[in-house]
Amino acid sequence: MLQTTNLSFSYLNSASFDFPDIELKNNEHLLILGASGIGKTTLLHLLAGILTPNKGVITINNEVITNLNPKKLDTYRGANIGLILQNTSAIASLSVYENLEARLFFSKISNKEKVVDTILEQLDLTLVKKQKPNTLSTGQLQRLGIALGVIHRPKIILADEPTSSLDDKNCALVINLLKAQAKIANANLIIITHDQRIKNSFDNTLVL
């Protein structure tokens, strides 16, 4: 469950953004469409708690995250937010498996029930689990990005342009994977994109 009210953010020396209010019930997904430079990523980072709004309130599952102090916000983000970046980034010195382990470690979640093995299986990464990120194909790397964003069963999955560099077939595949993972985690999925192809895959859309 996610709710934002009167959210606005301005960078030091450039434009300020006022965002429309968002309200999502449990398991509801949202597609945020908009051209570049309109503040899509800014909104995503506000929701992820890595930017602090100038004004406005974000409530996730009845927790007002805009009121949390930095340390609590870190902990909250680690446990409840899954951020999938446009360009998947992982720790270069670690293997695929170790990256997922590290993700759990920093989110203070133990790898007891073979969480890593399960997600590797689900995202078809088991064969490359010992490889370093820089040896992966684009598709594998993107699936690793998804794995890193969902392995800890977050309440909100935030994906930044997950399909922009993919062909039609893979585009549909990724959207399905994201939806499937959101279902497994029982999470709200929010995708920001300028990719018009995926417009029809979602009931809720917001155009910035």
Add this chain to the structure above:
Amino acid sequence: MNILKLSYKNIITKPLQTFLTVLILSLSIGLLLGVKQLNKVFESQLQQSLNGVDMVVGAKGSPLQLVLSAVLHIDNPTGNISFTEAKKIAKNKYVKNAIPISIGDNYKGYKLVGTTSEFIDLHKTSIENGTLFKKPFEVILGNSVAKNLNLKIGDTFSSAHGMIENALENHDENPLKVVGILKPTQNVIDRLIVTGLESIWHLHEHESHQNKTNVHNHEDNEITALLIKFSNKMGLLQLPRMINKDTQFQAALPKYELDKLFQFTAIATKAITWIAFAILLVSGISMFVSLYRMVKEQAKELALIRTYGASRNILIKLVFSQGFIIGLFSYITGVLLAFVGLQAIFTSIKNTYKQQIYLLEFSQDVLELFIFIFGIIVIATLMAIRPIFKMDISKILSNEN
């Protein structure tokens, strides 16, 4: 997965950079430790070998040489003095005791010292096996001599004239017989062969006959030096001046001479210590640079870790533990380097001077240096983590590359 493991992985991903930092840091650690130990061991070895000898009386010449030859047994004597004249000095009221020694012969490089039983007491040791020498040509062996030459009680050997091993002038006609072996002391006496004064006189008496010069005269017996302990501090003020002025002899004060010697060696030690500190400074900077580069180059990874829920403190811990691993590894390498180097130096000293040397307060130096290195790591980390405080996660993650 934990911070240490991630740090370790990050470090070994950059082997060359890590190798350079470790190399330079461990070299400076090894050098610092080595110089410190050498200096300590050297000074204490010499001080210890003085055994409370306050003054040495011998033939005129270099006072340092007199001390080195008569007390430390590492140089040639300055010459001989008349025993009869020397005994007059021994009677002075400021002299608590005076031990005559006569040196100048060796067996396989181990020096033969003609003296009295007081010489053994002076070196704070006693007979481990056998008895004291009673007759001429009976000798007792310092512990290292017996061990290294594998000599036992009852064995005989012939000494050679001079301070170094040579086979040309052996006193073959008068073999020396081992009657006792001394307890080990880590003292100069370990590498000496001790006998009565008469043995030396008889050895050389024979020599005199051979040369058909000076018929032996008992009044004419010579010794190399007198080792003197003062009965009170007035001796220090009065005796050396008196001897140097009024007699044919020379009086040298071992403490004073060694202090002069240390002043020379101190310059070298200081120079090497400063060089080691300079290298340490450079390695501290190189540690900072490698940590700083890591923070800069891995900015995206660090930002990513923040999105995983890690606080800023966790990132700082990550940087610190990378520095710590590099530092610890360099430290261990450096200490091993110093240890191996020192053992090599000690072995070479043992081969040259027949003196076994041991590390002194090594663990204390090692610990002190550890605290020092730890301080360097902390400073390098504190300087390197600045970008973490200014880090804009959102900006780093939205930059496309």
